[in-house]
Amino acid sequence: MRRRGALALMAAGLTGTTGCLRLQSDGESTPRESAAPRESSTPSETPSDGTSTNGGANETTLTETWTDENGVDNIWTREGTFYYNDYNYAAEASHDDGVRWSAETTRDGVDGNLGADAFAADDSYVVFGVTPDEEHEDEGAHFHAYRRYDGERMWVAAAPSDGTHNLAAGATMVDDTAVLAVSDYGEGDERDPLVYGVDIETGGTRWQADETVFPPSYIRYVDSYDGEVYVGLQEIVQTLAGDTGEAIETHDWYAGTYRLESLAQIHGNTLFTAWIDTLDAHPVGNNGVSWSNADLGRVYTTPVIDNSLVVVGTGEGNVYAFERQSGEIRWEASITNAVAAMETTGSHVWVGDTDIGLTAYDRETGSLVHRSTKPVNGDDIAVADGILLLGGDTATAYTID
16 A cells, blocks of 8 residues: 555534544545546556466456556445545546546544545445554544545544544445444454444434444444444344434344454345354345355455355455355365455456455356456455456556456
């Protein structure tokens, strides 16, 4: 990740009591105009490492199409658009033309902020969660809302700066309410989970769920389904009403691990959760599926799910592809390093490792179709409309050929 100097926001506005979300305004914020994507004089075409599984007939190549001098921590896609974050940085990018707008994610002079695995979007707005780095660990996590497509900043909201709410643990949308979850790094003994429901247009707090709702624990996951919020703690999943924050039901499901990242994902009417060496499917709506697979090795990635496939990767470098409905293993493969990020497309499963390895498999058979060195460095990868985006110190997008 590229660590960049940042312009501090001018804070004004509301300070609340301990536990309250602080809404801040920086006046008329204008998104930073991004330079046109840099074009290589000669597009670089990257073949596989020469190990073709079918005489080269199925070989998949990548052609560089645009870059961003900033790197990538996490990537999300919406309607063919990439959203991603990095150190003190958030951006929206067209899949084929590159960065539309970008913004600094600093506040109150806190110029050391990590891109968190916390993002929410509706048709009009996006919200990025930000975690202060260890030099600012007493500061509260904060959330930045922007208007989609032009990047106008709508609001910034911050959790209490008390040393126990410094992790932006997740975000989701329920109608016009943005749900923001904060926890801490997990190094101390104080475990005080907080979840807020805020107006997506103004950032004003509508409800708050705290220790009166949750047991002392770390929040590792938040998502929504059918108007309800699913909060994954270390040993339970608690559901809340999306409009009021009222507790609805407690499930004895594991959705949290020793790592800060979430290892859970709602897809359709099922919550898929990974913990230690197990992958579980829990129905959250009618016709949801229920199954469990154990003894996989330590699962290292959030499950990636589409209509027929569920894939996960492990710290030992194993890749598992499961049938979504039954949980049966369709195929398995292995890479040299730990699996850091995964993505599925209509034809491939893409795998990034914790070093510089990028691999792709045929999604039906598990046959190797691509292997190359890319600066993924353990950060996220994503695909939108035939364009693969990956990070490291510089975000680079490739056309999949």
